Amino acid sequence: MTKDATTPRERYRSQVRAEIVEQAWKQVATAGASALSLNAIAKQMGMSGPALYRYFASRDDLITELVREAYRSLADTLRAAAAAGADLAGLAHALRDWALADPQRYFLVYGTPVPNYHAPEDTTAVSAEIMTILVDACAALAPAGPPTPFDAHLADHRDWAGDHPAPPAALRRFLAFWTRLHGVLSLELAGHFTGMGFDPALLFAAELDDLLALPR
Amino acid sequence: MTKDATTPRERYRSQVRAEIVEQAWKQVATAGASALSLNAIAKQMGMSGPALYRYFASRDDLITELVREAYRSLADTLRAAAAAGADLAGLAHALRDWALADPQRYFLVYGTPVPNYHAPEDTTAVSAEIMTILVDACAALAPAGPPTPFDAHLADHRDWAGDHPAPPAALRRFLAFWTRLHGVLSLELAGHFTGMGFDPALLFAAELDDLLALPR
DNA sequence: CGGGGATCGTGATAAGTTCTAACTAACTCA
DNA sequence: TGAGTTAGTTAGAACTTATCACGATCCCCG
Structure with missing residues (x-):
């Protein structure tokens, strides 16, 4: 999207990033931005908490x-x-x-x-x-x-x-x-x-x- | 204030309540309502965390x-x-x-x-x-x-x-x-x-x- | 004026949160 | 095939709200 990722690595990476953002929007839509929880997003994606930090440096970065x-x-x-x-x-x-x-x-x-x-x-x-x-x-x-x-x-x-x-x-x-x-x-x-x-x-x-x- | 507390018990109670609210306002003024922390209020009052729950049933009650x-x-x-x-x-x-x-x-x-x-x-x-x-x-x-x-x-x-x-x-x-x-x-x-x-x-x-x- | 009882504050505990560190496993590429 | 990068894991630190059980204190009433 941002940079035509030819390598499958980057393609996978941007895909996971997009899914994280999508889940984040779901949470924000229901509970507001202040209630956004990285742990909950990870759990809902089947990953464990700290894995998200490979994609976003912090909660503020996601916001x-x-x-x-x-x-x-x-x-x-x-x-x-x-x-x-x-x-x-x-x-x-x-x-x-x-x-x-x-x-x-x-x-x-x-x-x-x-x-x-x-x-x-x-x-x-x-x-x-x-x-x-x-x-x-x-x-x-x-x-x-x-x-x-x-x-x-x-x-x-x-x-x-x-x-x-x-x-x-x-x-x-x-x-x-x-x-x-x-x-x-x-x-x-x-x-x-x-x-x-x-x-x-x-x-x-x-x-x-x-x-x-x-x-x- | 709300009910002229003749007993010293209630007078002390409402006084502590007022100080909690006052500290809460200080926190809210600087960081916003979402960043209000009961622990920080308690610490600043020289009390320990759970003591505040004698005065406010929950964080939402304080808000x-x-x-x-x-x-x-x-x-x-x-x-x-x-x-x-x-x-x-x-x-x-x-x-x-x-x-x-x-x-x-x-x-x-x-x-x-x-x-x-x-x-x-x-x-x-x-x-x-x-x-x-x-x-x-x-x-x-x-x-x-x-x-x-x-x-x-x-x-x-x-x-x-x-x-x-x-x-x-x-x-x-x-x-x-x-x-x-x-x-x-x-x-x-x-x-x-x-x-x-x-x-x-x-x-x-x-x-x-x-x-x-x-x-x- | 002292005993009884309500109340206050404490530490311990549970279940959350963000975020760091170390390690393993998998994948990519030369 | 081997080397290097990267993803994801568990463990843990430092927080948070909130509950519970215990001890100490104070107040009221007999």
């Missing part, structure tokens, strides 16, 4: 791989949606579907940081790609109304947007898009809406409508 | 107490702000200050659910009080514009608001208030804005401005 995969998965999903002609609303629903498909995967990326663990360096590249896709969609919308004071601040602090030609209003719209949808999604996935009776999907749609109508 | 305290603390903070005449903007800044004062405490309440743990029953009452305070402030604002489809949905699913006399538009404004500010706060506290260059406080303020100007 890092999961985080990387999650970022890549989200980037792929959004890129595919954008390539299929999805506008900002379509990207929003792609994001929501991706989050609902595996809440723990969403938490792994955007939730409370896992203790004793900090993200690897190369996730920032994928994270930047996700932002670029969304900023593109934001810039494609009709420009918003008069510039706000926050727009002025963004015009001076837009290094994170790289050399993206989007105007500050588009960056501001992207930030609103990101934070508002994350607000609804994370509270919904964390179960804070359960028992309140209303439909979270409608709240998500209402927030999205407000975002698309943003030029006030 | 439950922390969650309860966090909820109560936030409710107290917001109630005090409201009693001091704070409007919705004032409540928003009180919320932000409370969150920034101890990010892990915020995550304990509104973050990714702690694995192998679900919230106790009586937190719902405090949670309801928090919502009531915010809904009050939302209802005090000038009524929003034409009713949205989501307003109609809320009119039919407002059991969570109890017998609060707020109109659906106020409930809708509360939900936007809650989810949008949580979106900015949780991403900021989780460190997703670090390295992007802009000032999260200004984003928070911009979102708040948009909320207050909501009648479009």
Whole structure:
């Protein structure tokens, strides 16, 4: 996959690695990332505990791989949606579907940081790609109304947007898009809406409508 | 505190309990709730491990107490702000200050659910009080514009608001208030804005401005 | 004011966890 | 075929939560 392993040794190695990651995803999906146990994975694969350390240097290394995969998965999903002609609303629903498909995967990326663990360096590249896709969609919308004071601040602090030609209003719209949808999604996935009776999907749609109508 | 302990036995007991909770907060503040260790707390108090089980039946019981305290603390903070005449903007800044004062405490309440743990029953009452305070402030604002489809949905699913006399538009404004500010706060506290260059406080303020100007 | 009983803290123990070290067995390659 | 690399094993250290049995202490009541 990463490097066409001609030798059967490396082929076997990457296959076992993939199965470890697969089992890890099963555990994460049911119990969350903090409850990930190398011993349990090994037991379920018919191997004994320390054997996994041939494939991952530590538990954190395994979690890092999961985080990387999650970022890549989200980037792929959004890129595919954008390539299929999805506008900002379509990207929003792609994001929501991706989050609902595996809440723990969403938490792994955007939730409370896992203790004793900090993200690897190369996730920032994928994270930047996700932002670029969304900023593109934001810039494609009709420009918003008069510039706000926050727009002025963004015009001076837009290094994170790289050399993206989007105007500050588009960056501001992207930030609103990101934070508002994350607000609804994370509270919904964390179960804070359960028992309140209303439909979270409608709240998500209402927030999205407000975002698309943003030029006030 | 909870029950005026006249007997010295109960007084000592509640005192030790309070010190355990205090040490627990220190640990949570530095390493997060998942990294809370009963042994480490005991060691730091000069006691040996199992002694803590006289005061808390399990680790989850201790976390439950922390969650309860966090909820109560936030409710107290917001109630005090409201009693001091704070409007919705004032409540928003009180919320932000409370969150920034101890990010892990915020995550304990509104973050990714702690694995192998679900919230106790009586937190719902405090949670309801928090919502009531915010809904009050939302209802005090000038009524929003034409009713949205989501307003109609809320009119039919407002059991969570109890017998609060707020109109659906106020409930809708509360939900936007809650989810949008949580979106900015949780991403900021989780460190997703670090390295992007802009000032999260200004984003928070911009979102708040948009909320207050909501009648479009 | 002393005895009886509830309570507190301890060490030992069980069943987990991550992770290291040493060893064996198997496979690959020259 | 022999040498070298690598996979997987068991053993063990240093942790964790949690239970149990025992001794010591303190408090209440007669």
